[in-house]
């Protein structure tokens with residue numbers, strides 16, 4: 001309930017109430033999260049917000065957004081934002097309102113699903129997925145990234161986040177970082193704990209990630225697949241039948257040969273290939289600018305030709321990208337002018353979904 005005093009109260013109520021909760025992605029007021037707004041005699045405005053959990057990692061962001069909203073309607077205001085934690089009954093009411101207002105959980109049909117695959121590990125598939133996701137978000141898209149590399153998950157490390165997703169009844173909210181909605185098994189287990197689950201458990205976890213997570217209104221969902229053509233890859237592609245593949249390879253012949261198996265799997269499973277990204281193309285010398293083809297040349301172009309899919313671009317070997325991954329901040333954020341960041345941003349800007357063949361697919365038509 002709002003404490004009412006002062007002339008600008010209605011304006012303040014509307015401004016604060018429409019601030020989005022960054023995790024629930026809905027305005028604070030309908031969620032019952034604005035406890036009080038009081039206008040003092042001078043230029044002071046005190047706002048009290050109810051959090052769903054004491055450990056809310058985004059309270060500073062909420063405080064900043066609320067202060068900006070207040071100053072938007074009362075320029076020069078001195079804003080004080082304080083927090084209380086909801087009781088269990090209030091939490092349940094918020095969950096109810098959230099779930100009522102929200103479209104159903106799961107990956108929305110309109111989302112473009114791009115699964116990033118590689119023949120073998122270590123070719124930079126996760127680094128490419130993470131940076132493409134952030135670059136697409138920087139370009140104004142609403143983006144999710146599902147870490148389906150269940151044994152070798154690296155999304156928490158690459159984004160520098162390790163916190164549990166907010167759980168609401170049977171559903172989960174993705175963790176937000178660098179403008180991307182993230183989900184990874186790494187958010188649900190202790191760091192360093194190996195995943196020793198068998199196939200059915202992994203399938204169940206992935207099904208929940210696809211069906212029970214409130215991804216919201218996504219334009220693009222990127223999947224970071226495990227390397228190779230194993231069960232998990234097939235499970236995810238079954239769960240998301242509209243996915244298309246981006247295959248990451250290095251210029252090396254050996255990598256290209258292994259990556260071509262992914263292409264053949266895609267063909268057998270009728271999964272279209274959006275294109276090939278050649279990672280770790282030449283190493284550019286920082287002082288003289290000369291390029292050394294450390295892993296040879298041409299693997300990406302040959303794979304593209306073999307799979308009949310476009311070569312989306314090459315990403316050079318770049319110290320900035322490696323450091324960014326180690327520091328938990330994608331290179332397109334930490335060093336946007338670095339050669340790898342520029343390459344990844346232009347690949348993201350030019351991404352076009354592969355056309356899906358209708359052969360063998362059921363059309364939503366009813367004969368009359």
Ligand SMILES: Nc1ncnc2c1ncn2[C@@H]1O[C@H](COP(=O)(O)OP(=O)(O)OP(=O)(O)O)[C@@H](O)[C@H]1O
Nearest residue numbers: 121122123124125126127152280316317318322325
């Ligand atoms: N273009 C690049 N320049 C420099 N280092 C890179 C580049 N691409 C990837 N790396 C580094 O190579 C290592 C492996 O990258 P990454 O984890 O993205 O590969 P991956 O194919 O996802 O591996 P896995 O399948 O084993 O998880 C990381 O240390 C990463 O920082």
